[in-house]
Amino acid sequence: MRVFLTNLRKGWKGGVILPFFVSLIVPLMAGIWPSFKEQTAAFSEILKNPIYQALLGQLGVMDMTTWQGLFYMYVGICMEWAIVFIAILIPARIVASEVDKNTLDVTLSYPIPRWRYLLEKFMVYATYNLLYPVFIYVLALVSTNSLGETLDMTVLGHALMGFWLWLFALGALSLLCGTLFLESNRALSASGALIVTQYLMTRLGDLGDLSFLKDFTLFNYVSTGTILQNGGIPMNELAVVVGVGVAALAAALYVFQKRELAF
Amino acid sequence: MSSSETVLEVSNLTKVYGRDLEIAGRKLGRRVVGAQDVSFSVRRGEIFGFLGPNGAGKTTTMRAILDYLHIQEGTITVFGMDHHRDALKIRSRIGYVPGDLSLYDNFNGNELIDYFGGFRPVNSEYLKELRSVFRVDLTLNVKALSSGNRQQVGLILALASKPDFLILDEPTSGLDPLMAANAHRLLKELKAEGKTIFLSSHDLAEVQAVCDRIGIIKEGRMILVEEVENLVSKFLQNVRVSFTSEVPPLETLEAIDSVISAEAEDEDTLLLKVKEDINELLKVLTNYELDRLSIEDATLEEIFLQYYE
Numbered sequence: 242m243r244v245f246l247t248n249l250r251k252g253w254k255g256g257v258i259l260p261f262f263v264s265l266i267v268p269l270m271a272g273i274w275p276s277f278k279e280q281t282a283a284f285s286e287i288l289k290n291p292i293y294q295a296l297l298g299q300l301g302v303m304d305m306t307t308w309q310g311l312f313y314m315y316v317g318i319c320m321e322w323a324i325v326f327i328a329i330l331i332p333a334r335i336v337a338s339e340v341d342k343n344t345l346d347v348t349l350s351y352p353i354p355r356w357r358y359l360l361e362k363f364m365v366y367a368t369y370n371l372l373y374p375v376f377i378y379v380l381a382l383v384s385t386n387s388l389g390e391t392l393d394m395t396v397l398g399h400a401l402m403g404f405w406l407w408l409f410a411l412g413a414l415s416l417l418c419g420t421l422f423l424e425s426n427r428a429l430s431a432s433g434a435l436i437v438t439q440y441l442m443t444r445l446g447d448l449g450d451l452s453f454l455k456d457f458t459l460f461n462y463v464s465t466g467t468i469l470q471n472g473g474i475p476m477n478e479l480a481v482v483v484g485v486g487v488a489a490l491a492a493a494l495y496v497f498q499k500r501e502l503a504f
Numbered sequence: 505m506s507s508s509e510t511v512l513e514v515s516n517l518t519k520v521y522g523r524d525l526e527i528a529g530r531k532l533g534r535r536v537v538g539a540q541d542v543s544f545s546v547r548r549g550e551i552f553g554f555l556g557p558n559g560a561g562k563t564t565t566m567r568a569i570l571d572y573l574h575i576q577e578g579t580i581t582v583f584g585m586d587h588h589r590d591a592l593k594i595r596s597r598i599g600y601v602p603g604d605l606s607l608y609d610n611f612n613g614n615e616l617i618d619y620f621g622g623f624r625p626v627n628s629e630y631l632k633e634l635r636s637v638f639r640v641d642l643t644l645n646v647k648a649l650s651s652g653n654r655q656q657v658g659l660i661l662a663l664a665s666k667p668d669f670l671i672l673d674e675p676t677s678g679l680d681p682l683m684a685a686n687a688h689r690l691l692k693e694l695k696a697e698g699k700t701i702f703l704s705s706h707d708l709a710e711v712q713a714v715c716d717r718i719g720i721i722k723e724g725r726m727i728l729v730e731e732v733e734n735l736v737s738k739f740l741q742n743v744r745v746s747f748t749s750e751v752p753p754l755e756t757l758e759a760i761d762s763v764i765s766a767e768a769e770d771e772d773t774l775l776l777k778v779k780e781d782i783n784e785l786l787k788v789l790t791n792y793e794l795d796r797l798s799i800e801d802a803t804l805e806e807i808f809l810q811y812y813e
Contacts, residue, residue: 243622251610343606347661350570350600350671351623352592502572503521 244353244361249368256369259327264376266319267312271384274308281306291448308390313400316377317465320404325440327370328411333418333432335362336497337425345502356494363416363490370408374401399473403463406479410459410486411436417493420500459485510584511669511700512546512569517578519564538564540724542578551691551701553715553732555708557812561724562704563603566673569702570600582669596624599662603673603704605655613642613649613657617664626664634660637686652678659687663694670694670701676710688714712736712804720811727811732804740802740810743776743785744769746795752788760784764810777802777810 249256277284285305304310336359339345349355378394378401385392415432422428439458446455455461462478517539525533539561546552556562567573569580571591580587582594607616617626635642640649640656649657655678662670670691676684684707691701691714705711711718712732720728728735757766757776762784764777772795778785782799789797802810 243619247615247619342609343602343604344608346572346602347600347605347607347620347658349572350595350598350602351620352595353623354592501574503567 242361244358245364245368248362248365252365252369256365257372260369260372260376263319263323263373264380266315267377267380267384270312270315271388274311274388274390277311278306278308281311308385308388309392312381312385312392313465313469316381317400320373320377320465321440321460323373324404324407324411325436328408328415329429329433329436331366332363332412332415333428334425335359335366335416336419337423337428340423340502341425349502354498356498359416359420359494359497360490363412363493366412367409370405370412373408374398374405377401396469396472400465400468403465403468403474406463406482406486407459410482410489411439413486413489413493417489417496420493420497423500423502509548510545511548511582512552512702513579513581514545514565514569515543515579517542517565517568517580518576519561519568519573520576537561537724538573539568539575539721542721542724542726544719544726544729546700546702548700549695549698550716551695551703551714553711553718554702554704554721555706555711555718555808556721560721562721563673564724565721566671566702566704569671570595597668599665599667599670601655601658601662601670601672601675603677605658607646607654607657607661609647610645612645613640613660616646616657616661617642620661621664624665624667627666630666631660631664634663634690637690638683650678652680652683655679656683663690666694666699668699670699670703672701672703674705674707675703676705676707684710708805708808720808722811735807736801736804740764740807741778741782742800742802742806743778743782744773744796744798744800745776745789746773746797748772748793748795750792752792757785757788760788777806779810 305314336345339348348358378397381392381397382394414435415428418431418435419428422431439460442454442458443460445451446453446458446461459482462481463474467478468474518541519538521536521538522533524535525531542561542565544552554562554565564573568575569582569587571588571594582590583597585594587594611619617631638656638660640653640660642657642660646654646657655676659675662672662675675691676687679687688710691703695701695716703711703715715732717729717731718735719726751768751772751774754766754768754774757763757774762778762781764779766774766776769775776785
């Protein structure tokens with residue numbers, strides 16, 4: 242676990258600061274909620290626009306006149322966008338940035354299996370991603386209590402777990418791109434294309450006739466909207482996301498173990 | 505383990521990068537030969553110098569030994585183990601300094617020693633000695649170090665476990681003369697303890713100072729493997745000859761197999777470069793009246809240039 246523990250320690254600033262800043266959306270919303278509450282009726286009318294409905298997806302069915310409705314709308318959208326950027330930018334560069342900087346040359350001359358090295362570095366990413374659910378959960382609890390509103394914390398726990406599962410599965414796909422291309426620009430392009438396409442397919446899928454597109458995107462599974470409607474994570478959707486994530490991670494480890502490193 | 509035991513055995517190593525690919529008249533890929541039928545061995549307790557011009561195949565060979573590259577043909581064994589199948593066992597006994605050394609910028613020297621020491625345990629006593637020999641501040645982050653100091657950190661990392669076999673690609677690149685001399689001394693001490701060193705360098709004085717044998721690779725092919733001492737005495741000599749009357753035509757002398765080049769220094773004196781057997785030349789020269797004849801061993805640099813060209 243040396244690679245994991247050392248990189249966890251060395252990467253704590255980036256690992257903590259980013260989730261912290263993303264989570265600040267919660268107290269920000271809590272701050273505006275008292276004055277916003279009076280305008281929610283008009284706001285709900287605006288959100289009936291099909292473009293907004295497509296952007297919101299299943300979150301669009303929420304009652305925006307309640308704290309819970311507004312919370313999930315903002316947190317849902319904010320986290321989806323954050324996940325797109327995080328999953329593209331970080332895992333694809335776990336290997337590729339080392340190849341760019343040529344640091345693997347020394348590291349891989351030591352007796353550690355390549356797959357294990359990569360797995361431990363991916364675990365650092367997955368571990369720091371746990372801070373998103375933790376920070377949001379804590380800040381949501383504090384904000385809700387201070388506002389005197391209600392929020393189902395069990396469902397929130399499931400929704401946040403869904404975010405982490407997206408980060409894991411999409412991150413594993415991005416990692417696979419990194420091991421296949423071994424160069425930052427190409428790896429980022431591939432992972433960006435893969436993840437942004439899935440995100441767009443989800444949004445387009447919310448526009449009437451194109452709903453079949455949603456079957457092919459991870460953003461359609463364990464989504465916040467589904468979890469809210471279901472009261473928890475549907476097990477079949479959990480299996481899809483975990484299955485894709487584990488398969489992509491296994492493929493990335495295999496590729497990195499077996500491939501030639503002609504950098 | 506006897507001193508004649510082979511530590512590294514490379515047999516018929518062939519590595520080709522890419523392939524020729526042409527679609528609609530456009531060249532989309534090119535086949536590049538990294539190493540072609542390379543064979544040599546390195547014995548326990550020797551320092552083997554691996555030389556050749558840039559792009560000759562030195563780094564390809566080193567990376568193939570480390571199992572970074574997939575070779576098309578040939579076999580590589582280290583300590584009698586297959587370089588691919590037993591890669592982890594081999595790596596537990598080697599130290600490596602790459603030619604283009606890069607270390608983690610956000611680590612300091614001590615952290616790197618600790619980090620990598622978790623994979624291959626350091627020899628504490630020897631690490632103390634290394635700390636005293638190399639004058640790099642190991643508390644500074646790598647990004648704050650000069651290239652020479654980074655190289656020192658790289659050498660400390662490679663040597664810290666006192667490995668049985670060292671693979672060093674231009675190990676003293678960027679070091680000041682004092683540090684380079686210290687590195688040479690350490691390598692000789694390790695050799696005296698029976699450690700084996702496979703070293704690539706463009707610094708011919710370094711090669712002459714530390715290596716027992718050398719191999720020269722050119723255009724992916726090994727063209728010479730020889731003891732350094734033999735190489736200097738046997739392989740190339742400079743012959744300066746002055747004539748009292750008739751001077752033989754240059755073409756006559758160049759026709760002799762062992763004469764590599766002949767040029768007129770002035771109207772009475774010729775300068776000849778002679779490879780290996782000098783007797784045939786001397787026989788021809790006896791047909792002329794000589795004023796003066798001097799024969800000198802060529803420098804190692806002249807020998808290498810001969811092969812490089």
